[in-house]
Amino acid sequence: MSGSSKKLPRRPKKSEVAPENLCNFCNGKCCRYFAIPIDKPTNYEEFDDVRWYLYHERTSVFVEDGSWFIIVHNSCNALDENNRCRDYAIRPQICRNYSTSKCEYDDLFLFEQYFETPEQIEEYANAILGPRPGDSFRTPKPSRNLPLL
Ligand code: SF4
Numbered sequence: 001m002s003g004s005s006k007k008l009p010r011r012p013k014k015s016e017v018a019p020e021n022l023c024n025f026c027n028g029k030c031c032r033y034f035a036i037p038i039d040k041p042t043n044y045e046e047f048d049d050v051r052w053y054l055y056h057e058r059t060s061v062f063v064e065d066g067s068w069f070i071i072v073h074n075s076c077n078a079l080d081e082n083n084r085c086r087d088y089a090i091r092p093q094i095c096r097n098y099s100t101s102k103c104e105y106d107d108l109f110l111f112e113q114y115f116e117t118p119e120q121i122e123e124y125a126n127a128i129l130g131p132r133p134g135d136s137f138r139t140p141k142p143s144r145n146l147p148l149l
């Protein structure tokens, strides 16, 4: 098998780049998701809401410093092919408030807790709340027999 021996340039560490130039070395990491705080679930009804979030594609839930967040891994439509904001002049205030000084350029996204699937959050709820109350929360599958017209 043939292959190129050309090495890709090393991506500099955040500490090696002037803050005003950092975005030149980034793929627009902060524009490829959004995260919103959510209430910490304390009972099965609230855990079921979190379970519902996690049934959706590209959605996770994380906990940091005791606070719960939903994170949607979905790129902003204003991000252009050069990883720059094509609507920079009119970008939302939340983007204006953000700066390279506190950004996640070289963060590894390690959180206190991170849930990616409905099964993970159900298992966690079981661990801290005990078994779900009631006989079972399962319902029978709906019949697939369609009525004849
Ligand atoms: S602010 Fe940070 S994370 Fe966002 S594009 Fe610039 S370097 Fe990347």
Ligand code: SF4
Residues within 6 Å of the ligand: 030, 031, 076, 077, 078, 079, 084, 085, 086, 087, 088, 091, 092, 095
């Ligand atoms: S509007 Fe611009 S700065 Fe804000 S998330 Fe989208 S691409 Fe990034």
